[in-house]
Amino acid sequence: MQIIFCNKMQLLRKIYYFIPAEWRYTARRLWFLPHDIWYSISNKNELLPPKGMIFIGSGDFLAQGNRYLKFFIELGGLAPNHHVLDIGCGIGRMAIPLTKYLNEKGSYDGFDIVKKGIDWCDKNISSRYKNFSFTCVDLQNDLYKSNGDKASHFLFPYADSSFDFIILTSVFTHMMPDEIKQYCAEISRVLKSGGTCFATFFVLDDESEKLMEVDKKFYFKHDYGYYKLMDEKVKSANIALKKNYIENECLNRNKLTLKHHHKGYWCGRSKIEAIDFQDIMIIGK
Numbered sequence: 594m595q596i597i598f599c600n601k602m603q604l605l606r607k608i609y610y611f612i613p614a615e616w617r618y619t620a621r622r623l624w625f626l627p628h629d630i631w632y633s634i635s636n637k638n639e640l641l642p643p644k645g646m647i648f649i650g651s652g653d654f655l656a657q658g659n660r661y662l663k664f665f666i667e668l669g670g671l672a673p674n675h676h677v678l679d680i681g682c683g684i685g686r687m688a689i690p691l692t693k694y695l696n697e698k699g700s701y702d703g704f705d706i707v708k709k710g711i712d713w714c715d716k717n718i719s720s721r722y723k724n725f726s727f728t729c730v731d732l733q734n735d736l737y738k739s740n741g742d743k744a745s746h747f748l749f750p751y752a753d754s755s756f757d758f759i760i761l762t763s764v765f766t767h768m769m770p771d772e773i774k775q776y777c778a779e780i781s782r783v784l785k786s787g788g789t790c791f792a793t794f795f796v797l798d799d800e801s802e803k804l805m806e807v808d809k810k811f812y813f814k815h816d817y818g819y820y821k822l823m824d825e826k827v828k829s830a831n832i833a834l835k836k837n838y839i840e841n842e843c844l845n846r847n848k849l850t851l852k853h854h855h856k857g858y859w860c861g862r863s864k865i866e867a868i869d870f871q872d873i874m875i876i877g878k
C-alpha cells in the first residue's frame with residue numbers, strides 16, 4: 594500500500610514537472626477555479642491569496658507561515674525592530690505573519706523571480722504596510738521561470754550591511770550549487786555583522802543518505818557527487834547538498850558560520866527527532 598502511494602506521488606510529480614514552467618501556473622489556476630470563485634464571494638481575509646495563485650507548494654498556507662514565524666523568533670532570535678530580507682519570498686507566506694510581528698522601527702524587503710507573486714504582495718501587503726516592500730527580479734529557474742538572467746551572477750539590489758535577519762524558506766532547495774554559492778556571497782555582503790540568516794536545505798550526510806535509501810519516499814536518485822537531484826529534466830525541482838559543501842564552499846568561504854543545524858524528516862528521520870520537513874540552518878556572520 595505504501596509503495597503504491599509512494600509511486601503515485603512520484604508519478605504526480607513527474608506529470609507536474611513535464612508541463613512547461615509558465616503553464617504550471619495556468620494549470621493550477623484552472624484546477625482551483627471553482628474553489629476560488631466561491632472564495633472570492635465569501636472571503637473575509639484579504640491577506641490570503643486564492644488557492645489557485647499559491648504556486649509555492651502544498652500545505653496550510655497561513656499555518657505554515659505562523660509556524661515559521663515561531664521558528665524565526667525561537668531558533669533565529671528575530672526581533673520586532675529587525676530589518677528583514679526574505680529571499681525567494683514567493684506569494685508572501687512568510688511576509689503575512691511578519692506584518693503582525695515587526696514594529697514601525699523594523700522593515701521587510703522580499704524579492705522573487707515570479708511576477709504574479711510579487712504583484713499580489715504589492716497590491717495586498719505593501720498597500721497596507723508601508724515598511725513592507727517587494728521586488729521582482731528577472732532570473733531563470735527551470736521550475737519557476739523559463740527565461741531570465743543567470744542567478745549565479747546576480748547581485749542583490751541592496752546596500753552592504755542592510756539587514757539584521759535574512760530568510761530563505763524552501764529556496765536553496767530549488768537552486769543549483771553555483772547559484773547558492775553566489776547567493777551566500779551576497780547574503781554575507783548585505784547582512785550586518787552579528788546578523789542571522791535562517792535557511793532551509795535538504796542536507797546530505799551519512800545519516801540522511803542512509804535513511805533516504807531505506808525510505809525512498811522523497812528520493813534524490815541522480816548523484817552529482819556533492820549534490821543530488823530528484824529530477825534530471827527539471828533540475829531545480831528539488832536539490833539536496835552535501836553538508837561539507839554547504840559549510841566549506843558556501844558559508845565559510847563567505848565569512849558565514851553554521852551556528853545550528855536542525856535536521857529535517859524529509860529523508861525518513863523520525864518526526865520526534867525533527868522539527869520540520871526540511872533541514873533548518875541558523876547561520877551567523
Ligand SMILES: C[S@@+](CC[C@H](N)C(=O)[O-])C[C@H]1O[C@@H](n2cnc3c(N)ncnc32)[C@H](O)[C@@H]1O
Pocket residue numbers: 649650680681682683684685686687704705706707710732734737744761762763764767768772
Ligand atoms: C518553494 S517556493 C518558497 C517561497 C517562499 N520562500 C515560501 O516559503 O513561501 C521557492 C521560491 O523560490 C523562488 N526562486 C527560485 N529561484 C530563485 C532565485 N534565483 N532568486 C529568488 N527567488 C527564487 C521561486 O520563485 C519561489 O517563489
